[in-house]
Amino acid sequence: MSTAVSEEQIEKLVVESLETFGADPDEITREATFEALDIDSLDLAELSQIVHERYGVELKGSDVAAVKTVDDAVRLIAGRV
Amino acid sequence: MEAVLVTGLGAVTPLGVGARALHERWSAGACAIEDGEAPCADFDATDFMSVKEARRADRFTQLAIGAAAEALADAGIAGELPCDARRAGCVLGTGIGGIATLVDGQDTLRERGGEYVSPLAVPLMMSNAAVAALSMRHGLRGPSYALSTACASGAHALGCAMRMLQSGEADLVVAGGSEAGLTPLARAAFAALDALSKSGISRPFDARRDGFVMGEGAAVLVLEREGAARARGVRVHGVLRGYGASSDAHHLTAPREDGEGQAAAIRAALADAGVAGEEIAYVNAHGTSTPLNDRAETQAIKLALGEHARAIPVSSTKSAIGHLLGAAGAVEAVATLLALRDRIAPPTLGLSEAEEGLDLDYVPGAARPLAAGPESPALALSNSFGFGGHNAVLCLEAA
Numbered sequence: 001m002s003t004a005v006s007e008e009q010i011e012k013l014v015v016e017s018l019e020t021f022g023a024d025p026d027e028i029t030r031e032a033t034f035e036a037l038d039i040d041s042l043d044l045a046e047l048s049q050i051v052h053e054r055y056g057v058e059l060k061g062s063d064v065a066a067v068k069t070v071d072d073a074v075r076l077i078a079g080r081v
Numbered sequence: 082m083e084a085v086l087v088t089g090l091g092a093v094t095p096l097g098v099g100a101r102a103l104h105e106r107w108s109a110g111a112c113a114i115e116d117g118e119a120p121c122a123d124f125d126a127t128d129f130m131s132v133k134e135a136r137r138a139d140r141f142t143q144l145a146i147g148a149a150a151e152a153l154a155d156a157g158i159a160g161e162l163p164c165d166a167r168r169a170g171c172v173l174g175t176g177i178g179g180i181a182t183l184v185d186g187q188d189t190l191r192e193r194g195g196e197y198v199s200p201l202a203v204p205l206m207m208s209n210a211a212v213a214a215l216s217m218r219h220g221l222r223g224p225s226y227a228l229s230t231a232c233a234s235g236a237h238a239l240g241c242a243m244r245m246l247q248s249g250e251a252d253l254v255v256a257g258g259s260e261a262g263l264t265p266l267a268r269a270a271f272a273a274l275d276a277l278s279k280s281g282i283s284r285p286f287d288a289r290r291d292g293f294v295m296g297e298g299a300a301v302l303v304l305e306r307e308g309a310a311r312a313r314g315v316r317v318h319g320v321l322r323g324y325g326a327s328s329d330a331h332h333l334t335a336p337r338e339d340g341e342g343q344a345a346a347i348r349a350a351l352a353d354a355g356v357a358g359e360e361i362a363y364v365n366a367h368g369t370s371t372p373l374n375d376r377a378e379t380q381a382i383k384l385a386l387g388e389h390a391r392a393i394p395v396s397s398t399k400s401a402i403g404h405l406l407g408a409a410g411a412v413e414a415v416a417t418l419l420a421l422r423d424r425i426a427p428p429t430l431g432l433s434e435a436e437e438g439l440d441l442d443y444v445p446g447a448a449r450p451l452a453a454g455p456e457s458p459a460l461a462l463s464n465s466f467g468f469g470g471h472n473a474v475l476c477l478e479a480a
Contacts, residue, residue, distance in 0.1 A: 022133025038133065045200035053197065 005055065005081045011074050013054060017047050018070070030071040037070075047073070055081045085243045086310045087318045087477075089156025089303030091148040091257075092415050095119035095296050095402045098128075099151060103412065104419035107401040108427045108448045117281025119296030119403035120263055137201065138214055139179030140261035144299035144408075145211035146218065149255060153219060156303035156315060162220065162253065163305075163313050170251035171216050171225035172241050173301075174234025174258035176407030176467070178227075179206035181264050211259050215301075223251045229407065231467030232367070234258050235300065236410025236475055240324030242304050252309060257411035259299030271295065274334060276371060283404070284431035285368035285397035286375050286443045293369045296403030300411035319418045320478040322356060322460065325349025329470030335373055336466060340380030346472035347385035347462060354476035356460055358386040361393060361476075362451045363426050363461040365417040366443075368397025369404055378464065379439050394426035394451070396444040401430055410465035414475055421459040421479035424451045 011030070019025050023037040034044070044067065048059040057080040067073050092099065095113030096106040098121075106113075113119045126135040126143040129150050135143060153159045162169050186202040204210060209227035216225045224245065230237050235258025242256035271277040271293075278292035310317060327349060329342035336343060351358055364386075367378055383390045398413045399405075405412050420427050425448045432445040451459060459479040466472050 020136075022131060022136060042137075042200055042204070049197060049200070 007074060007078050010077050010081070013050065014047070014070060014073050014077070017050050021046065028070060030074065031069060033069050034067070051077055057081055082247055084307040085246050085304055085321045086307050087302050087321060087418060088305050088310050088315045089152040090318055090415050090418065091151030091155060092298065092300040092412055093121050093124050093144045093147040094298040094405070094412055095121055097123050098147065100415050100419065103416055107398060107416060108420070108423070108425060110428055110430060110447060111401065112430050113402050114281070114283055114294050117278065117294055118263055119294060121298050137205070139182045139205040139210060140297070141175055141179055141259045142205070142211040142214045144261055144297065145173060145257070145259035145301065146214055148257060148259070148299040148301040149215050149219065152255065152301040152303050158303070164252040164309065166220050166222040168223050168252040169221040170223040170242070170245050170254040171212050171221045172228055172238045172245070172254060172256045173212040173215065174228045174230070174238035174407045174410065175208050175211060176229065176231045176234055176260055177262050177267065178208035179210055180262055180267055182206040184264055184266050215255060219255065221255060230471035230473070231469055232404065232406050232409055233465040233467035233471045233473040234407035234410065235412065236414065236463065236465035236473035237326065237471070239302065239321065239411060239414055239475055240326060240473055243321050243324050246304060246306050252306065254304045255301060256304060257299060257301035258408040260406040260408040261297045262406055263295060263297050267295065276334070278370060282431060283370045283400050285366065285370045285400050285429055286379070286439050287432045288434040288436035290370040290372060290375060292371050293399065294403035296405045298402070298405045298412055299408050300415045302411065302414065317480045319421065319480045321475065322478045323350045323352070323354025323476035325351070325353055325474045327472045329472065331470050334468050336377040336470065338377055340377045340384055342470060343378060343381035343464070343466055343472045344384035346474040347381060347464070350462060350474035350476045351385070356476055359389045360460050361386065361389070361462055362459050363393060363417070363420065364395040365413050365461060365463040366395050366397045367464040367466045368399050368429065370399060374466065375439065378466070379441055382441060390441060393442065394444045394449060395441045396426055396429045400432070410463070410473060413463050413465070414477065417461050417463045417477050418479065421461050421477060424459055425449065426451055
């Protein structure tokens with residue numbers, strides 16, 4: 001994407017998505033693991049779709065498989081936009 | 082062979098959440114049909130599951146989860162199974178599965194493109210989604226599968242569960258049916274078949290009947306062999322005495338007019354139960370309020386029960402809650418067991434105009450006591466017949 005997207009904006013999108021998936025808002029921090037948040041592969045597939053729709057960025061299954069924490073996800077997306 | 086006992090009952094129906102609401106309200110003559118449909122307006126999925134779990138479940142799965150929660154609690158096994166989890170099975174019937182999810186996915190595909198179709202579309206719409214959800218929630222690790230025979234699905238699922246217990250394949254089976262088809266697509270499709278009532282009134286066996294009224298809901302039963310159930314001292318609701326199934330091999334939607342296919346299933350259920358037709362005190366009819374079914378079914382009951390058919394009450398739950406399609410057989414098994422327990426025949430609502438040849442005692446107006454006294458066994462048949470000519474009949478006995 002040509003226009004700058006801040007990490008804060010990406011974090012906001014990720015957090016909102018996780019809340020929609022049913023994660024406890026009080027538990028969501030950058031360090032929180034997806035396992036602890038009960039976020040699984042189906043949720044991450046949905047997150048990939050949301051990111052694609054918002055930023056036009058394609059996240060592959062192998063990219064997402066390596067993502068363990070909220071921070072991992074934000075950094076992965078920030079590195080692509 | 083060891084008897085198969087019903088140790089847990091659960092239902093979510095248009096008459097309310099709970100098997101008791103179904104039984105008591107129908108018996109009191111309440112009708113849950115409004116504007117030509119019967120939704121489960123009182124059901125709130127988040128009473129039974131987290132927001133995350135609700136997102137992961139089409140409505141037909143949510144309804145099954147609600148009914149199963151009641152059934153397992155009723156059987157005293159909400160926390161821990163009374164048997165090896167690998168010997169606990171689950172069979173659920175559904176006619177259509179997650180049709181609302183399917184329609185949403187199709188809308189997304191058309192409006193936004195294939196890349197936006199949800200990854201949850203398949204796991205929500207698949208016909209086995211509800212049985213998979215119950216297996217996971219309750220740790221049922223024995224055989225589990227969905228079964229689909231249109232409007233006979235719920236009854237076939239219970240028959241199948243009975244066989245799983247009799248064969249020794251499982252020691253406990255959670256079984257029933259669920260359906261949530263109240264969508265514009267299903268409405269249009271059933272209307273195109275002329276199966277749906279134009280008047281929006283479900284009045285089985287009445288001369289003015291003009292089709293079925295669509296409802297939604299679920300029912301789940303817990304079944305166990307007698308020895309195990311008695312050993313753990315659980316309250317027993319009744320016995321699944323017999324199951325009979327047959328096929329019309331005749332037409333994709335219409336039953337055989339002579340009722341022979343349906344009668345074969347009734348005879349098979351009686352033979353399986355070791356019960357003579359004369360011992361039956363009540364018939365819970367399939368009674369859809371379609372012109373064809375109610376005529377063929379009346380004929381079938383007469384063929385199978387002979388003169389005795391005229392001596393016993395025959396009533397239709399669908400007069401109170403409409404047609405729950407793949408859930409109907411399970412919901413009606415619950416209604417039949419509770420009616421037998423109270424030794425009453427609940428009424429066929431809305432029936433006031435007789436048609437020539439439809440001359441059984443359909444219990445118009447109000448519930449009536451059954452001839453079976455409190456000391457004698459109370460036996461009933463519950464009929465279910467599906468598009469495709471699938472016929473399934475259960476023989477039930479009150480505890």
